[in-house]
Amino acid sequence: MAIITNLWNRIIEWFEDRQSRAALIRGFNRSAKEAFVHGEVPVLMEASVSRGDPSYRHMYSKMLDSGFRIKAYAGRQLSKQDIMAIGATILANDTLVRRMVVLGWDTLQVHCDVGNYGCQWRLYEMIMIGQQNNR
Numbered sequence: 001m002a003i004i005t006n007l008w009n010r011i012i013e014w015f016e017d018r019q020s021r022a023a024l025i026r027g028f029n030r031s032a033k034e035a036f037v038h039g040e041v042p043v044l045m046e047a048s049v050s051r052g053d054p055s056y057r058h059m060y061s062k063m064l065d066s067g068f069r070i071k072a073y074a075g076r077q078l079s080k081q082d083i084m085a086i087g088a089t090i091l092a093n094d095t096l097v098r099r100m101v102v103l104g105w106d107t108l109q110v111h112c113d114v115g116n117y118g119c120q121w122r123l124y125e126m127i128m129i130g131q132q133n134n135r
Helices: 002-037 080-091 094-102 123-127
Strands: 044-050 067-073 107-112 118-122
Touching (some): 080 107
Antiparallel strands (some): 044 067
16 A cells, blocks of 8 residues: 555656646746846747756756756847856846756756757756855
8 A cells, every 4th residue: 555655646746846847937938928028138038848968967857858948039149148148147046946956957058049059057056055055
């Protein structure tokens, strides 16, 4: 009976994590659209899941789709500085980054809609567990 209970609890946890991950993506996309419409940001951004970088794995990483990918729709190739600025803005939000880590993402990826260039960050390093976070 204990085996069935443990299995059931794991299944429920898995579905809750999937729902929470999907809700975070939807919320990000909704906020990004509103920020673009109101002129608060110069590019439209859209988040999705991706494979992630296997070398960035941590104890909470999901087996599949451990990357949080942001595509910036600018209609042109963004510079490395532009892409780094988008990443820095995301990483400056400690609550968001911590939520991403506990929901199983290990890689933040930022790309634009034109060209092949992009940047990525190891999320677990950004939360500095057990240390004073003075970024």
